[in-house]
Amino acid sequence: MKDVPISYQEAREQGQQVLMDTLLRLATNVIVNEGAAALSMRKLAQMAGCSTTVLYNLFGAKNGIIDALFVDGFRRLETAHAALPVSADPLQRILDLCLAYRQVALMYPTHYAIMFGNAVPDYTPSDASKQFALKAMQPLQEAVAAAMEATALNNPSAAEMAMMVWSVAHGFVSLELAAMFPHPERTEAMYVAALKRILR
Amino acid sequence: MKDVPISYQEAREQGQQVLMDTLLRLATNVIVNEGAAALSMRKLAQMAGCSTTVLYNLFGAKNGIIDALFVDGFRRLETAHAALPVSADPLQRILDLCLAYRQVALMYPTHYAIMFGNAVPDYTPSDASKQFALKAMQPLQEAVAAAMEATALNNPSAAEMAMMVWSVAHGFVSLELAAMFPHPERTEAMYVAALKRILR
DNA sequence: TTTATATAATAACACTGTTATTTAATGCGC
DNA sequence: GCGCATTAAATAACAGTGTTATTATATAAA
Numbered sequence: 001m002k003d004v005p006i007s008y009q010e011a012r013e014q015g016q017q018v019l020m021d022t023l024l025r026l027a028t029n030v031i032v033n034e035g036a037a038a039l040s041m042r043k044l045a046q047m048a049g050c051s052t053t054v055l056y057n058l059f060g061a062k063n064g065i066i067d068a069l070f071v072d073g074f075r076r077l078e079t080a081h082a083a084l085p086v087s088a089d090p091l092q093r094i095l096d097l098c099l100a101y102r103q104v105a106l107m108y109p110t111h112y113a114i115m116f117g118n119a120v121p122d123y124t125p126s127d128a129s130k131q132f133a134l135k136a137m138q139p140l141q142e143a144v145a146a147a148m149e150a151t152a153l154n155n156p157s158a159a160e161m162a163m164m165v166w167s168v169a170h171g172f173v174s175l176e177l178a179a180m181f182p183h184p185e186r187t188e189a190m191y192v193a194a195l196k197r198i199l200r
Numbered sequence: 201m202k203d204v205p206i207s208y209q210e211a212r213e214q215g216q217q218v219l220m221d222t223l224l225r226l227a228t229n230v231i232v233n234e235g236a237a238a239l240s241m242r243k244l245a246q247m248a249g250c251s252t253t254v255l256y257n258l259f260g261a262k263n264g265i266i267d268a269l270f271v272d273g274f275r276r277l278e279t280a281h282a283a284l285p286v287s288a289d290p291l292q293r294i295l296d297l298c299l300a301y302r303q304v305a306l307m308y309p310t311h312y313a314i315m316f317g318n319a320v321p322d323y324t325p326s327d328a329s330k331q332f333a334l335k336a337m338q339p340l341q342e343a344v345a346a347a348m349e350a351t352a353l354n355n356p357s358a359a360e361m362a363m364m365v366w367s368v369a370h371g372f373v374s375l376e377l378a379a380m381f382p383h384p385e386r387t388e389a390m391y392v393a394a395l396k397r398i399l400r
Numbered sequence: 401t402t403t404a405t406a407t408a409a410t411a412a413c414a415c416t417g418t419t420a421t422t423t424a425a426t427g428c429g430c
Numbered sequence: 431g432c433g434c435a436t437t438a439a440a441t442a443a444c445a446g447t448g449t450t451a452t453t454a455t456a457t458a459a460a
Binding site: 035036037091094095098099102106113116117118119120121122140160161163164165167168171172175176181186188190191192193194195196197198 | 235236237291294295298299302306313316317318319320321322340345360363364365367368371372374375376381386390391392393394395396397398
């Protein structure tokens with residue numbers, strides 16, 4: 001299988017890595033099938049056939065595992081974005097990205113909840129993980145920068161229009177509370193601008 | 201103080217009502233100052249000077265308390281909306297409502313997290329509470345119905361534009377996951393329409 | 401081979417929501 | 431006013447949580 005001898009240190013580190021991967025895969029199975037609340041250290045340890053001490057050695061704490069799932073969720077987003085054929089129409093490009101965004105969110109709602117919805121109490125993403133999250137949203141940013149031109153639009157009903165406005169409000173505020181905006185002093189102006197835009 | 205005699209039954213019910221109110225006020229203090237994760241049944245019982253059994257008699261379970269806080273949050277939203285002077289400009293009216301929305305969310309982030317952010321694991325609002333939530337958003341719906349005309353807009357930067365698009369996407373998806381949309385089959389069309397609108 | 405070190409397992413601590421059991425207090429008929 | 435039935439509250443327990451101190455066990459170095 002492998003004829004290149006590796007040092008004991010390397011072997012141990014490699015073993016740790018694959019162990020971490022399998023543990024994260026097990027954790028993913030749990031949160032996908034049973035929700036984030038069903039993920040406990042004891043259960044995960046039991047599934048892996050080890051003690052909880054190993055988990056604490058590898059991940060520091062439960063939040064370390066959640067943090068790994070956090071970046072895993074954004075990695076799925078990144079992958080979905082990367083798999084998209086780049087449309088010639090800039091507006092279509094943005095819509096494609098947002099549709100992929102929604103698709104990933106609906107396919108992995110628990111990941112999405114961990115990413116934005118406070119699925120785990122007392123968890124906040126680390127700075128490195130938050131940076132990874134912003135990096136995963138970069139294609140959208142680039143697409144918007146490449147687009148910047150408009151298309152036609154049809155008139156929705158008042159009720160649907162209200163839901164759109166609510167969506168903007170809620171989305172904006174949620175991201176703000178999650179500290180996803182790089183320039184907090186610009187947030188309110190952007191908020192108003194977005195609302196004006198959605199209102200035709 | 202009160203010269204109208206009330207039956208024992210009424211007195212007990214009245215006592216229960218004020219007890220529930222004070223308990224909810226205590227619970228609000230806890231989640232505002234220490235977050236939703238810090239709210240435990242034992243702590244709340246200890247603060248009130250009673251046993252946890254009383255809490256279960258009054259609210260059924262912890263989710264009953266959370267549910268009361270859920271409608272309490274939307275009641276604050278309702279109050280803030282009601283306190284607004286009704287602007288003559290329909291677009292300004294909508295902006296006022298959304299700004300009040302944001303203000304309430306930022307002032308009571310833990311309530312907001314309970315309302316939308318899954319702050320408490322395994323809690324989902326009851327049907328009655330969800331209906332109350334939609335009722336609290338009715339002024340926005342009415343304002344949009346009354347408006348339906350446009351205003352001018354200035355051009356934001358690409359980065360800010362991207363954040364706006366992200367906000368729409370996230371807000372939409374979050375509300376969808378929270379089952380706040382009355383017509384699920386229309387959601388995707390509304391989603392695309394909102395995105396097109398935000399893109400000018 | 402013996403010693404030092406790092407790793408994993410066991411068991412415990414301080415919590416959590418919830419509930420069964422016991423205890424106290426209350427309202428009602430006589 | 432007294433005894434009984436019902437209701438409510440307190441105690442304590444159950445099953446679970448994240449985390450950690452302690453113990454034992456392998457592994458690596460001398």
